[in-house]
Amino acid sequence: MLRSAGxxxxxxxxxxxxxxxxxxxxxxxxxxxxxxxxxxxLDLQSILKTRAPALPLMFMTAFPEDALRKRALDAGAICFLSKPFKATELLYWIEKALSA
Incomplete structure (x- = not known):
């Protein structure tokens, strides 16, 4: 889907x-x-904060626990998508991340 969107x-x-x-x-x-x-x-996010602090990071999960969402967003994630999510939602967040 992402490739077909360019x-x-x-x-x-x-x-x-x-x-x-x-x-x-x-x-x-x-x-x-x-x-x-x-x-x-979340471990990957921690490492990337050191190696590439400006790199936008987006999460997706089938287990949308509030504590995990808060931890990811507080650490700088652009978004935390709960599966299943709509393609339009993913594209919105990717465009937002790229324009930041």
Whole structure:
């Protein structure tokens, strides 16, 4: 869906794989899940705050707990989307992140 909207998309098998990538260009925005195998999205956010503090980070989750939402947003996330969400909602937040 994002490619059909004109975005260049790079997928990673894990947060660790994303952090180890040295060849790909720097992303304009990161969309990550909260719960993943290995490192969580919140752990990734913590590392990215140090490595790339201006990089917009967006969360999505099937487990929209208020405490997780608050923690992610308080730490600077652009948004916290609860699955399922509409494509228009995702596109709105991506455009907002890119224009910030």
């Amino acid at each position: 975005f260049e998309v790079q997928l990673y098998a894990s947060a660790e794989a994303f952090l180890q990538e040295t060849v790909a260009p720097k992303p304009d925005v990161v969309l990550t899940d909260i719960q993943m195998l290995g490192m969580s999205g």
